[in-house]
Amino acid sequence: MQTVKMVITGPFSSGKTEFIRTVSEIDVVATERKISSEVEKIKESTTVAMDFGRITVDDDLVLFLFGTPGQKRFDFMWEILSEGMLGFIVMVDSTRPETFREARTILETFKAYAPTPYIVAANKQDSPDAWEVEDVKHALRLDPEVKIMPCVARNKESVKTVLLELLYGILAEMEKN
Amino acid sequence: MALKGNLRDFTITQLLNLVNLARKTGSLIIEGPTDVAQVTFRDGKLAFARLGQTDSSLATILHLNQKITAGQYRVIKERAGKMTDKELGLLLINAGYLSQEDILGSVQQYFIAIIRQLYTWVDGFFRFQPDLMPPEDKITVRLDLENLIIEGSRQMKEQEQLQEEIPSLDMALKFSERPGTNLRNVSLSVEEWRVVSYINPKNTIRQIAKANKMNDLAIRRVVFSLLQAGLVQLARPEGMPVAPVTSSSSSRPGAAPLPVTNKEEQKSLVNRLISRIRSL
Structure with missing residues (x-):
């Protein structure tokens, strides 16, 4: 049995767990805890170790989706999670510009871990408070060639589109080399 | 939007x-x-x-x-x-x-x-x-x-540099203990004088800014020039507890190598993943 791994990362409360939950065929193995920090108390619980979702491709291939913990004090987990990944997705909460700087830092950190393809998902695009995808792209100071996709993490089609876009990117990268 | x-x-x-x-x-x-x-x-x-x-x-x-x-x-x-x-x-x-x-x-x-x-x-x-x-x-x-x-x-x-020089506005200021410094002989601007008049270990820089209706950048500029001139020193405000020193965890080892496999096999694998995701 061959297994491949994709990492879903991003700031606290950007929608990583939701993203994995939407497409995983198993109940997401989430290690969530009640939030202790007042500053980060915009949701009841957060991922402290990792989320873990699974998509069986066929008899001998399985795709694992790993979500990184969102809170900064767990960033020691990031490097462990990034080992051997096929690619990664950076989730950004389009309604919270105060997290854009952190999203960029996370993106740069993961890029340094492994030179694998990646994509940025501008999540919560169904919210009236969401920044437009192009604005998020400029705000994150992404290079023109970096792909950023609109995303609604609880919508299966939207999640599929993001995953497919990353896979097309991985394929294109392979053909280039 | x-x-x-x-x-x-x-x-x-x-x-x-x-x-x-x-x-x-x-x-x-x-x-x-x-x-x-x-x-x-x-x-x-x-x-x-x-x-x-x-x-x-x-x-x-x-x-x-x-x-x-x-x-x-x-x-x-x-x-x-x-x-x-x-x-x-x-x-x-x-x-x-x-x-x-x-x-x-x-x-x-x-x-x-x-x-x-x-x-x-x-x-x-x-x-x-x-x-x-x-x-x-x-x-x-x-x-x-x-x-x-x-x-x-x-x-x-400039703001970033000032932020580096004066990392916290919750610090206080005290007059430099350098012998020979005489404020009367120093030419200060009106803004600088206004800040100087509030210097006291009991007043934080933030409080001085508020009293003078100055924003963060303006107070940092004035304090920086006073610091550069050697007239004042940063001081812990009276009654402030000593904070523990925290270490940064920014240094990280380099990228983990990707498993090397046959390129065609890799492509086939990705194509299988694409088909599967499409069918979800």
Whole structure:
């Protein structure tokens, strides 16, 4: 049995767990805890170790989706999670510009871990408070060639589109080399 | 969709950069600490700017830019008070008092001065309204934002440096214990004197700023110049507990190597993944 791994990362409360939950065929193995920090108390619980979702491709291939913990004090987990990944997705909460700087830092950190393809998902695009995808792209100071996709993490089609876009990117990268 | 947030997270320079790159048309409304500003753009270029209820009539702008005298200003206000800016501009050009360049240049300088003022705002809500344009009677310009962005970036750099030099405004100041320093012989600006008058280990820099109605950037500038001159030293405010030293976890080892497999196999694997995801 061959297994491949994709990492879903991003700031606290950007929608990583939701993203994995939407497409995983198993109940997401989430290690969530009640939030202790007042500053980060915009949701009841957060991922402290990792989320873990699974998509069986066929008899001998399985795709694992790993979500990184969102809170900064767990960033020691990031490097462990990034080992051997096929690619990664950076989730950004389009309604919270105060997290854009952190999203960029996370993106740069993961890029340094492994030179694998990646994509940025501008999540919560169904919210009236969401920044437009192009604005998020400029705000994150992404290079023109970096792909950023609109995303609604609880919508299966939207999640599929993001995953497919990353896979097309991985394929294109392979053909280039 | 909403382009809104707080200047704490997204600076004026970053906003200008975004407007410039996205060639946006509309108005940025910024609710600052004391005023509300409107900055309007057309196709990513600066068109108009207004700060709070400040008199931004053409007559006032020309007077501020010394294009008309105080007497002329008074006469215009008395006799042409009901004229729109555009009408007044045309009148002044046709009467040969001023050229079109004089008027547009003055308006441009006025807008730039507002943007410069906005650079000092570090806190405040902003929102972009694509449908909000300046009143019809106002004179607008078409000014490239690049130079303003560069200027803002320089200022941001200065802010960052000041932030590094004075990391916390919750520190207090005390007079330097260097022998021979005599404040009476030092030439200080009015702002510096105002800060100096509050120096006391009981007062934090933040409190001094508040007492003098100075924003973070302004107080940091003054404190930095006082520090550089060796007149004052940073001190722990009286009664403040000693904070533990925390270490940074920013250093990380390099990238983990990817498992090496046959390229065709890899491609086939990715294609299988694509088919599977499509079928979900």
